[in-house]
Amino acid sequence: MEDHLEMTMDELLPLRDVVFNTLRKAILTGELKPGERLLEIHLANRLGVSRTPIREAIRKLELEGLVNMIPRRGAEVAQITEKSLREVLEVRRALDALCAELACDRITPEEEERLKQACDEFERATETKDATTIAAADVALHDIIVQATGNRRLIQLINNLSEQMYRYRFEYIKDENRHDNLIDEHRMIYESIIRRDKEKAAAAAKLHIDNQERFVIRQISLEQERNAHHKKM
C-alpha cells in the first residue's frame, strides 16, 4: 500500500490542526477507507509527528462523526450506511431550505451577482465533463447561498453535514444524464432567491436534496452489494 498522506505544512497552524485537516481530507477523498483502523503510531510516522497531535486530531474527527471510537481499540474511519446518509440528508433538507429562505432576506447585491455568475460557471463546468471541475463549481455555488445567510452557526453545520457526502458526490456528478437537471435546479433556486420568493426557494432547495438522495442511496446500495459479494470470495 502506497501511503503518502501529504501534509500541507502551514507553518503557523498548530500541528494538531494540520493533522486534523490532513486526516479529514484523506477520509473524504477515500484515501482512508471506511472501516480502516487509524493506528496512532503509523499515522505519526507517516506524517512525521508524535502521537500527541494525532490523538488530538482524532478527538475532533470523532466529534465530527468521521471516525468511530472503540474503547481500548482506537479509532476507525466511520462507515457510511444507507441509514446514516438518510439521516444526514433529512437534516440537510431542512437546513438547506432554511438557507434559501434566509438568503431571500439577507443576500446582498454583490452576492446576487456572484450567485448569477456561479450559475453560469456551473453550466460551463458541465460542458467540460470533468468531475472535479463540476464538483468545484457546485460547491462554489452552494457556498454563496450558505454564506448569504450570515449565520455562522448555520454555515458551520451545513459544511459539516455536506462533508459526510463528499465521498459520493463524485459518483453523483459524473452522471451526465443528470447535468441538465442540475442546471435547472440551480437556476430555480437562483431565480427564487432574487425574486425574494421564500416558499419557492425552500421548495427548490428541498427538491435539489431529494434528487441527490435518490441517486446517492442507489450508489450506496450498489457499493454495499459489491462489498457483500467481495467478502464471500
Added chain:
Amino acid sequence: MEDHLEMTMDELLPLRDVVFNTLRKAILTGELKPGERLLEIHLANRLGVSRTPIREAIRKLELEGLVNMIPRRGAEVAQITEKSLREVLEVRRALDALCAELACDRITPEEEERLKQACDEFERATETKDATTIAAADVALHDIIVQATGNRRLIQLINNLSEQMYRYRFEYIKDENRHDNLIDEHRMIYESIIRRDKEKAAAAAKLHIDNQERFVIRQISLEQERNAHHKKM
C-alpha cells in the same frame, strides 16, 4: 475562589471523556464563567489527572463551540453574545419544526402515551415553582419528541444546540408569568402531533422557540449591560 469541579468517576470511561463531561457541565451550569481561561495545569491539578486527558477534552469542547481557542494562549469559555444566541435559535427553530413534523410520522403509541404524561408532569412541575424541577420536566418533554424522530444525527444536533442555552434556561423558567403560556404551548405541540397535523405541529414548535428567543435575548441584554457597568467601576 472555591473550586471543586467534582468528577463522577465512571471507572470504565476513559479519563478524557470523564473530563469532557465534567468541564461541559461546569460550563453549562456557569461554574466556569464565560471568558474564563482554561489553564491546563490548574484543571489537571483540580481533577487529579495529567494534562493529556485535559487537552483531549478541550479539543472536543472546542468543536462543540463551548470554548474558544486562542493560538498559543489556550482555551477560554465561549462568550454567549446576543448574536450567537440568535444564530443558534434560528437553526433550532428550523430543526425543532422538523422534529415536530417527523414525530407526526413516526411517533409510536408508547411514545404518544409518554408525551401525554410528560405534558401533565410539566403542568404539575410548574405548580412546585421550583426551577430545577420545571427545567427537568421541560427537558424530558422535549426529549420525547426529539427521540420520536428516530434520527440519531438530528438528535445529536438538537442536543448540542440546546446546550448553548442551558445557562439561560433557568432564568427563563423562573418567570412565573410565562408558566401558563408554556403549558399551552406544550399542549399545542402535543395535540398537533397526535392528530398528525404536521403544519400545526411545526408552527407550534416555532412559536415555542420564538417566545423563548424574545425572553432570553432580553435576559442577555440585561446581563451585558450589567457587565458593561461593572467594568467601568
Added chain:
DNA sequence: AGTACAATCATTGTATACAAAATGCAATTA
C-alpha cells in the same frame, strides 16, 4: 486434531519531560 491456557506482542491510555512562544515586570533611557 482440537481446545484451553499461557506468554508475548501490539496498541491504546496516561503521565511526564522538554521546547518554544507569549506575557508581565522591572530597569534603564530619553
Added chain:
DNA sequence: TAATTGCATTTTGTATACAATGATTGTACT
C-alpha cells in the same frame, strides 16, 4: 514621567516514556 528593551515566569505545543489492556500465537494436554 513615559516608553522600550530585556529577562524571568508562565503556559502552551510537542515528544517520549511508562502502564495497562487486548489480541495473537504457540504449546501442551486431552
